[in-house]
Amino acid sequence: MVRAMSDLFASAGLPSGEPPAARPDAVSEQAPARPLADRLRPRVLADVVGQEHLVGPDGALTRLIASGSLGSLVFWGPPGTGKTTVARLLAGETKLDFVQISAIFSGVADLKKVFEAARQRRAMGRGTLLFVDEIHRFNRAQLDAFLPVMEDGTITLVGATTENPSFELNAALLSRARVLTFRSLDEAALERLLARAEDAQERPLPLDADARAALARMADGDGRAALTLAEEVWRSAREGETFDAKALVEIVQRRAPLYDKGQEGHYNLISALHKTVRGSDPDAALYYLARMLDAGEDRLFIARRLVRMAVEDIGLADPQALVVANAAKDAFDFLGSPEGELALAQATVYLATAPKSNAVYVAYKAATRAAKEHGSLMPPKTILNAPTKLMKNEGYGAGYAYDHDAPDAFSGQDYWPEALGRQRFYEPVDRGFEREIGKRLDWWEKLRRERR
Structure with a gap:
């Protein structure tokens, strides 16, 4: 049996004991053709495009x-x-x-x-x-x-x-x-790849100018994908046929965008969406929203991020922003996809065009730092309840001024722990509804000084 196998290898022009599959030049006539991307793999570094x-x-x-x-x-x-x-x-x-x-x-x-x-x-x-x-x-x-x-x-x-x-x-x-x-391949680099493919195939791609540009966009900066798509076009084309962009999409289908919901593409696009809303650019915000929706991002993840934008970047400059963001989430829950996605788009435009303020966000962080730094300071006894006789005897609640009984419904009393003193964390901006809030705070500060 061993002798017979050796004779078989020898008759094939191979050393004894070496099966045909072990030799790279021993290719069966029935072996499938190598993919175009593999055949066009560069042989020297200078041939690498992009x-x-x-x-x-x-x-x-x-x-x-x-x-x-x-x-x-x-x-x-x-x-x-x-x-x-x-x-x-x-x-x-x-x-x-x-x-x-x-x-x-x-x-x-x-x-x-x-x-x-x-x-x-x-x-x-x-x-x-x-x-x-x-x-x-x-x-x-x-x-x-x-x-x-x-x-x-x-x-x-x-x-x-x-x-x-x-x-x-x-x-x-x-x-x-x-x-x-390594950078995604730009349009020029992809065009060089397609030209090489045409030279290798010894025939042009059966695409008109718009379809050729559409194929490059479908490749999404991926050279291997561009060559795979080109190969599909050649397989599909009949003699003398030329595809326009619409026919190209039908033939090769649409390649999924480069996007992994658990990885960097996910974080890059949600960051872009957040920053374009913060930067009051509704068109750019809609673009990044569409990118995420198109890639299959969890719609409720986007809705939650819109709510965060409303409280972090708009705040009380437009208190309705939070209402709109929450309503968009509820609308998507109610309608589902694709109709509910319009609610997310509407909220995105509303947030991007709303007046911006992070004053509450900044104030909250400052108050949190003060709370951690100063420990468990006792509030002034004036504003504490006295449910027991002992607490009443200790002065709990003594001298508390009920604001509704004071002129302008404002007593101006001190609510801060004595060891800390009065602090100012919240500084409203002079935009949107916070402009009115700022006026109120200034008025109350004036009354507070007068009633000390």
């Missing part, structure tokens, strides 16, 4: 390679921007053996095997570039395992992550690696 700040003539990686000292790196950027490709090409440029693992499928035991193999290569005078995809998926203990082999030069680590390394990677690893940021 990352000129890294691989251009004066790019950070170009300079590192020229210096002869690479060091460990963390590649941070969205999907489809070339992180894996650049790592592979770096290994070739620096004559390091390229080893790739994924944090999704690897544990500590796998890391030990990889590190041991790297030690053996090092003993033979060969270095290892270890590329770790999705490195942010490793836990703290797994990340700590990299530290000794990074420090002693057993590996040159290149980790790739779509998440902010400051939040997802521990400080010890970050202190030993340089973070390089």
Whole structure:
């Protein structure tokens, strides 16, 4: 049986004992064609598009390679921007053996095997570039395992992550690696990719100008997605057919926006929505609201954030803001999607166009600090109830002035603990309804001075 298998391998032009699948040039006639994105993978760093700040003539990686000292790196950027490709090409440029693992499928035991193999290569005078995809998926203990082999030069680590390394990677690893940021591909970079695809396919994309621009927008800065979409277009087109933008959407469907509700995209967009409301730009606020709704964000999460904006950034400059925000939440609960989303849009515009004040927010924080700093100070006995005879004898409630019996319904008495004295936390702004509140406070302060 062994002899027969050896004869079979020999007849195929392979060394004895080596199955056809082990040879990269032994491709079955029935093997599926490689995806376009894989066929167009750059062969040199200069071919990488959209990352000129890294691989251009004066790019950070170009300079590192020229210096002869690479060091460990963390590649941070969205999907489809070339992180894996650049790592592979770096290994070739620096004559390091390229080893790739994924944090999704690897544990500590796998890391030990990889590190041991790297030690053996090092003993033979060969270095290892270890590329770790999705490195942010490793836990703290797994990340700590990299530290000794990074420090002693057993590996040159290149980790790739779509998440902010400051939040997802521990400080010890970050202190030993340089973070390089990969950028989403802009329109020009995506166009260069599509032109390369047309050269490789030896035919133009069957799209009119508007559809071509729409395809680039669908790719959302992801080069791999752009090539995948282009491949779908070529598969779908009949001879002589050219698609417009509407037909393109129907054929390839719409690619989901780059957005992960549990990760950075979520926090970036809600931050943008909050700040555009605070900055009184209703159009920008509606844009970011639409981005979040379009990406499938939890509508009640948005509603809760609108309520927060009403109390944090508008406050008493427009007391109706909180009413409107809560009403929008209730309306969405009642109507559901998609009709209820209009209530969220209405609240967003109302909040963005309302007068702004964080005076209550600032006053609350100041009062909280005072409460923590001064401890359990006793309120003046004047304003305390005296439910027992003993408390009455101790002066509880003595001399209390009932404000409704005073002129202007204002007694002007002192309500502050004696050890603290009168404080001023709330300073209303001269905008919206708070302008009226400020007038009242000034009037009461005038009466207070007169009645001391």
